[in-house]
Amino acid sequence: MTTVAHLLADTLEAHDVDQIFCVPGESYVGLTSVLSARNSIKTIVCRHEGGAAFSAVADGRLRPRAGVCMVSRGPGLSNAMVAIHSAFHDATPLVMLVGQVERKDFGRGALQEQNYSRLLSDITKLVIEVNEPETASEAIARAFHVAESGTQGPVAVILPEDIFDEETDAEVCLPRPRALSGPRKEDLDRLAEMLAASERPLTVVGGALLADTVYDANVASDLRKLAETWMLPINPTHRRPQLFDARHPNYGGYMGIRVPPALIGEMKKADLMVSIGERITDSVSQSYTFPAAPQPQLPLVHIWPDSNEIGRVFRPALGIASDPYEVIKALLAKGAPPDAAKRKGWVEGLHNIHLGLLAKKWEPTTDGVNFAAIVCEVDKHLADDAIITSDAGNFGSYIHRYIGFKSSQIFLSSIVGAMGSGMPMAVAGTLRHPGRQVVCFIGDGGALMMGNELATACQYGGNPIMIISDNSMYGTIGMHSYVRYPERKFMDAMRLTNPDFAAWGRAFGCEAITIRDESEVADGIKAAFAVRSKPVVVHCLTSAIQMSAWRRYAGEEMR
Numbered sequence: 001m002t003t004v005a006h007l008l009a010d011t012l013e014a015h016d017v018d019q020i021f022c023v024p025g026e027s028y029v030g031l032t033s034v035l036s037a038r039n040s041i042k043t044i045v046c047r048h049e050g051g052a053a054f055s056a057v058a059d060g061r062l063r064p065r066a067g068v069c070m071v072s073r074g075p076g077l078s079n080a081m082v083a084i085h086s087a088f089h090d091a092t093p094l095v096m097l098v099g100q101v102e103r104k105d106f107g108r109g110a111l112q113e114q115n116y117s118r119l120l121s122d123i124t125k126l127v128i129e130v131n132e133p134e135t136a137s138e139a140i141a142r143a144f145h146v147a148e149s150g151t152q153g154p155v156a157v158i159l160p161e162d163i164f165d166e167e168t169d170a171e172v173c174l175p176r177p178r179a180l181s182g183p184r185k186e187d188l189d190r191l192a193e194m195l196a197a198s199e200r201p202l203t204v205v206g207g208a209l210l211a212d213t214v215y216d217a218n219v220a221s222d223l224r225k226l227a228e229t230w231m232l233p234i235n236p237t238h239r240r241p242q243l244f245d246a247r248h249p250n251y252g253g254y255m256g257i258r259v260p261p262a263l264i265g266e267m268k269k270a271d272l273m274v275s276i277g278e279r280i281t282d283s284v285s286q287s288y289t290f291p292a293a294p295q296p297q298l299p300l301v302h303i304w305p306d307s308n309e310i311g312r313v314f315r316p317a318l319g320i321a322s323d324p325y326e327v328i329k330a331l332l333a334k335g336a337p338p339d340a341a342k343r344k345g346w347v348e349g350l351h352n353i354h355l356g357l358l359a360k361k362w363e364p365t366t367d368g369v370n371f372a373a374i375v376c377e378v379d380k381h382l383a384d385d386a387i388i389t390s391d392a393g394n395f396g397s398y399i400h401r402y403i404g405f406k407s408s409q410i411f412l413s414s415i416v417g418a419m420g421s422g423m424p425m426a427v428a429g430t431l432r433h434p435g436r437q438v439v440c441f442i443g444d445g446g447a448l449m450m451g452n453e454l455a456t457a458c459q460y461g462g463n464p465i466m467i468i469s470d471n472s473m474y475g476t477i478g479m480h481s482y483v484r485y486p487e488r489k490f491m492d493a494m495r496l497t498n499p500d501f502a503a504w505g506r507a508f509g510c511e512a513i514t515i516r517d518e519s520e521v522a523d524g525i526k527a528a529f530a531v532r533s534k535p536v537v538v539h540c541l542t543s544a545i546q547m548s549a550w551r552r553y554a555g556e557e558m559r
Contacts, residue, residue, distance in 0.1 A: 004136045005034040005164035010172045011137040012041060015144050017068050019044055019059070019431065020097075021052040023079075025072020027099025027112075030164025032070070044431065044460060046424070049076050051453040053083030054424035055431075057092050058389070058412045062432040064215045066093035066147040066155075073099045074112025081123065082418050087154040088123045089416035091207050091279060093147040094154040095140070096124075102162040103131060116158050125153040131160065133168035141173035148178065150306035151279070152211060178215075181305060182326040188334065190318055191274070191301055191327070195230060196337035198272040200346045203227070204255050205244065205324075206237040206278025207415070208305055212325040213243075213407075219325050220407040224248065226328050231340040232274075233347045235267075238283040239390075239400075239413045246358065246404035252350040253357075256400055257283040260550060263353050264290065274301040277324030280314060283415070288313075303327050358404055364518060365543035365552075371395055371469050372549060373521045374540050375402045378439065378467065381529040384408050386437040387429035391422030391446035394476045395469040395542070397549040399441055420449035423466065427453050430462030437529075438464040444498050445474050454508050457535050465528050465536045466510075468501050471544040479547045505537025514539045 002010075008031055012020075019042040024032060035041050046052035053069045060067030071080045077098050087094040101110040117127045126146045128139045136159075143155040183191075195201060205223065213219045223244065227234045233252025236243040244251055253263045264286065273291055280302065282288055291300050291314055299317040302310045307321035320327060360379075362372035375398040382388070384406055390396045390413040405411060412429065414421040426440035442451065447468050457464055473494045481490035502512035511531045515524040515538065528536045546552045 001167045001169050003164065004133045004166050004168060005030045007137050007168060007170060007172065008140060008164075009034050009038060009041065011140040012068070014172055015140065015175050016065055017041055020068045020070055021046055021055040021059070022070035023047070023049045023052055023072070023076060025070075025076050025099050027072045027101070027161045028070055028097065028159060028164070030161070031097075031159070044456065046456050047452045048450055049079035050082050050420055051424040051427075051450045051456070053080040053094070053096070054086070054414075054421045054450065055428040055453070057083050057087045057090075057094055057421075058425035058428035059432055060087070060093045061210070061214065061412060062410070062428060066095045066144055067428075068095045068097065070097040071099070072112075073101060074114060077114070077116070077119075082420065084120070084154045084156075085123045086414045086416050086418040086421065088125075090414065091152050093152040095143045095147055096154055096156045098156055098158050100158050100160040103160045104162070116156060120156050123154070124156050127156045127158065129158045130163060133163060133166040134170045136163070136168070137170055137173040141176060145176040151304070151309055180323040180326060181321055183320050183322045183330055187318065187320045188327070188330050191320065192331065192334055194272060194299065194301065194318065195232075195274070199342060200270045201232060201272040201274060201343070202235055202252065202267060202270040203232045203274050203276060204235045204237050204278050204284070205276045206240050206284070208279075209277030209324045210240050210243060212277070212323065216325065219328075222325070222328050222332060224250075226332055229336040229340065230331065231336070231343040231347060233350045237278045238281070239411065239415050241400060241403075241405040242407055242409050242411045245406050246354075249351055250347055251354055252347065253354040254400055255284055258550070259286060260357055263350075263357060266350060266353055270298055272299050272301070274303070276303050276327065279304065279309060357401060360402060365546050367545050368471060368541045368543040369515060369518050369521065370546050371398050371540065371542045372402060372546075373518050374467065374469070374515065374525070374542070375399055375441075377521050377525040379403045381525060382409070382439065383437040386410075386439060387412065387426075387433060389413060389422050389425040389429060389438070389440045391440075391442040392417045392419045392476075393443035393446060393469075394479060394548040395441060395443050401549040419446045422446055423451050423453045423464075426464040426466070427457050427462055430457055430464050431460060434461070438462070440464050440466045442466060442468055443475065444468060444470040444472065444496055444501070447501065448498075454505070454510065454535060454537070458509050463531070463533065463535050465538065466505070467538045467540060469540055469542045470498055470501060471542045472496050472498055473544050475544060475547055478544070479551075482547070482553065501537060501539035505535075505539070508535070510535040510537050512537045512539065514541070516541045
């Protein structure tokens with residue numbers, strides 16, 4: 001016989017869990033006490049449940065298992081829901097262990113009691129309530145299996161406070177083998193025919209293929225071989241820029257949110273779109289206009305590991321419910337058509353537009369540093385295996401415009417655009433890959449949401465570089481207001497009063513640098529990257545007039 005707490009610890013170890021992110025809570029102290037005594041699974045104590053959950057989400061992208069987070073009931077879970085929502089929309093595997101009131105108090109409205117099956121029904125793949133000791137290990141095994149299968153996502157396991165000390169003779173449930181679907185021969189034949197006939201194909205690659213890169217180091221090289229032999233342009237999708245080297249001649253442009261007119265105009269000349277491992281959200285489809293929903297204006301091949309997703313929004317000409325990497329390998333084995341070179345001009349045209357957009361060009365600004373100058377300087381110092389994280393905000397547009405990502409690098413962000421993710425994801429990067437260069441881009445809004453996870457980095461020896469774009473406003477929302485209602489005043493509703501972020505960083509024990517003028521950029525960024533032993537905060541006083549990498553307020557006027 002053993003206790004449920006020990007059984008849960010055994011099961012987590014069997015599932016190769018080596019670290020769990022949490023904010024300690026009384027409702028699961030029975031489990032944390034066992035984990036602390038064993039010391040086989042590191043418990044990373046964070047400063048906010050949202051930060052803990054975002055770190056676990058990032059960890060789920062950095063290793064071939066779902067990330068794991070523990071939160072207490074009620075307020076604890078409520079704080080973490082922003083990251084659960086992000087994992088659900090981003091199709092990222094996450095196992096969330098949630099404390100619950102004692103079983104004898106169910107239904108009484110006990111302190112912090114909630115019905116989690118109801119609360120989480122719209123942002124998780126599954127909610128599993130463990131009310132019997134015998135089902136505890138089975139629940140963990142099922143949670144990992146569901147989180148990592150098909151359309152990946154979050155699964156919540158609800159654990160009553162009084163169950164951890166219960167005894168049971170239940171066996172440890174071992175991990176279920178990862179079942180991969182493959183393309184049917186007839187579907188593969190049709191895809192090959194469609195590609196052979198196409199003169200102007202687009203090949204968009206996304207998150208499900210990114211998951212494969214965690215499991216198999218050959219994915220990037222095989223995608224490159226496919227692009228070269230079949231003469232295909234490769235278009236990484238929204239916040240998945242590392243899926244293909246930006247300088248490779250087959251890079252056909254970034255299919256992110258609001259693609260610049262020159263590029264999207266050329267893309268729309270395509271006669272076929274093949275989506276390999278991309279869910280195709282509104283961000284990727286340019287608000288459901290390319291491809292158009294529900295009936296695309298060009299033949300669409302949708303390759304995704306979950307048949308329930310294919311056809312849910314778009315009517316594809318061909319849907320293939322398959323692990324995307326299996327399709328890539330099958331096409332390579334099949335061999336390219338003899339006239340694949342006919343597409344060379346199409347691929348070169350897209351790539352040349354992309355290179356023009358990638359050029360390190362920007363205009364100076366009068367109200368602070370154009371953030372383009374910061375990002376371009378950072379790009380000079382990025383290691384080939386750097387981990388780059390980004391919070392949500394218009395400052396992110398500079399990252400995707402000016403950084404030429406490599407497939408050996410890692411980019412982490414909330415695809416759904418949740419603020420607060422940047423620093424917790426950087427913490428996960430420093431802990432999962434100690435010694436690697438980790439750079440976090442964040443706005444002044446996000447910095448004061450979950451930037452305090454910098455304390456977690458300091459506590460566990462992480463040393464990320466935190467680059468803060470401080471334009472004293474919620475810039476993205478200001479842009480939306482200006483574009484939609486140009487005649488109205490908006491600044492009073494967007495303006496922020498910020499601290500001295502350099503002094504804030506020093507209070508944590510970090511090195512800190514302030515950049516106030518473009519003349520200080522080169523030396524400031526160089527100094528930041530020279531620090532190895534502790535985190536660095538780079539406080540950049542940036543322009544609000546330059547609202548994004550692509551637009552600024554007309555006449556440099558803000559109201």
